[in-house]
Amino acid sequence: MTTEKGNISIHTENIFPIIKKFLYSDNEIFLRELVSNAVDAVQKIKRLAALGQYNGELGEPLVEVKLDEKAKTITISDNGLGMTAEEIKKYINQVAFSGASEFVEKFKDAKDANEIIGKFGLGFYSAFMVADLVEIQTLSYQEGATAAKWTCDGSTEFEIADGSRTSRGTDIILHINSESEEFLSEHKLQEILDKYAKFLPVPIKFGTKTTQEEDGQDEEGKTKYKSVEVDNIVNTTNPIWTKAPADLSDEDYLDFYKQLYPFSEEPLFWIHLNVDYPFNLTGVLYFPKVKDDFDMQRNKIKLFSRQVFITDEVKDIVPEFLMLLHGVIDSPDIPLNVSRSFLQADSNVKKINSYITKKVADKLAELFNKDRKAYEEKWSNIGLFVKYGMISEEKFYEKAKDFALLTNTQNENFTLEEYKEKIKAEQTDKNGSLVYLYTTDPDKQDGFIQAANKKGYDVLLMNSAIDGHFVSSLEQKLEKTLLKRVDASVTNQLIEKDELHESVLSEEQSAQVKSIFEKAIVKPGFSVEVVGLSPDDSPVTITMDEFMRRMKDMAKMGG
Ligand code: ADP
Ligand code: MG
Secondary structure, eight states, X not given: OOOEEXXXXXXXXXXXXXXXXXXXXXXXXXXXXXXXXXXXXXXXXHHHHHTTSOOSOOOOOOEEEEEETTTTEEEEEEOSOOOOHHHIIIIIISTTOOHHHHHHHHTTTSTTGGGOOOOSOSTGGGXXXXXXXXXXXXXXXXXXXXXXXXXXXXSSEEEEEEOOOOSSEXXXXXXXXXXXXXXXXXXXXXXXXXXXXXXXXXXXXXXXXXXXXXXXXOTTSOEEEEEEXXXXXXXXXXXXXXXXXXXXXXXXXXXXXXXXXXXXXXXXXXXXXXEOSSSOEEEEEEEOOOOSOTTTTSSEEXXXXXXXXXXXXXXXXXXXXXXXXXXXXXXXXSOOSOOHHHHHHOHHHHHHHHHHHHHHHHHHHHHHHHOHHHHHHHHHHXXXXXXXXXXXXXXXXXXXXXXXXXXXXXOOEEOHHHHHHHHTTTOBBTTSOEEEEEESOTTTTHHHHHHHHHTTOOEEEOOSTTHHHHHHHHHHHSXXXXXXXXXXXXXXXXXXXXXXXXXXXXXXXXXXXXXXXXHHTOOTTEEEEEOOOSXXXXXXXXXXXXXXXXXXXXXXXXX
């Protein structure tokens, strides 16, 4: 073949700056794209062999990343299907043309066609973000194919000539530009591979590493070891989310969690996601033990597309209230490299969002129904998610109202329905509304709690960070129900049982005491109640109007 020069046909001459600016904010992703392409190429040849369209030797599937600091090159090699010169022109030169989507189209009825990464176009050209010259050396699997070489300096001109590869597959050789020399570092490349390639489905080799191997025994019969150089394979090719839940043990899930978050405590439980219609999504989400510093625990979910790491910004895909969960989500149906606003409007993303919400609700319902005791033990950790979810997502509230728990000061747990039944006889006001009493600080409000308990009223614990909002939201959602803090001027509004009314003070004495106290503490919003049920009671409680107090608390928080 003679050398051929030509022009890449693209609609705008300025495609490279556009790629640089808009598609990839992070230039390290060139490696992700090129390694993904190499993985694709290997998957494709396996596919062709499985379909009987390739009968040659497959060999061990392998992608290799090589660094040559002296020559200032990074090479990504694969033993995939390779390309003919014609294919290079078609697939590489026609920027907007995605070979992968054509391939998927062609084999779409074949099982597993989905394994082919990379419907995301333009990937190859990300090479020019870090290279001022890109070379392709490739040999196609097709019978009689000859090796081809393609070079391009990032302009729209390219050159195709005979290549030097003697075995099937492709090398992409990047001549790193002067602004990108940071990538000419083994450490840096290892770091990027760890980030993006850790779970790719084909082994990725990056240099070698030294390990210890058994080497017979010494005179005392102890095992001897020797240092050996072995391939440094950066990835695990079949991470657990690609497997069937039935084939996995608790230990597998816990091990994987450790691998993702080496410094975290064991999670409480997990959910294996697996759906293929109307969108494709797999993954494992873990419920961590929630700590006080829960801002640190947010944003830990990793998003993959066919085992290629994409981002840990999953804000628009995972409902806000589940951002505290950990784990991985893998979906080829989430649009990549596009703007946030597009993502929010994407209908797949919306469906994924509600699917995850539903799965999480179903899992919680299952835990609740299967073993209530164990569920109650976990409640202090999961209560925060559940309450937050109930506040922020109507659909979640509808499911969670059956397994959300209210805890009282005696540490007993009730579902919303159970609680209503428990208190409806005692805690009704003159209008027939149920009155839930709660405490935000059981120590400080102890006197009030005791007084309420003496009257036969139950007091709920609402002392976590989310409870202020949870209380307001329950009040909105539950019919004819008021929530009043135990020190609010409300207990006297409740219809009391007659036998509890036996005050040691006469009515006249009560009125006197009341007026003395009122004069002493005249402040809007406060009220005085003379109880005096028995000689050992505190005879007077001074309470504050619930509305006034909430306003005050809000002012405090704001200031
Ligand atoms: P995509 O991967 O989304 O198709 P790319 O720009 O990353 O887009 O790659 C364009 C096309 O170039 C691929 O679809 C494939 O046909 C071809 N290609 C790229 N890298 C390789 C490779 N290592 N081996 C074989 N073909 C490749
Ligand atoms: Mg690609």
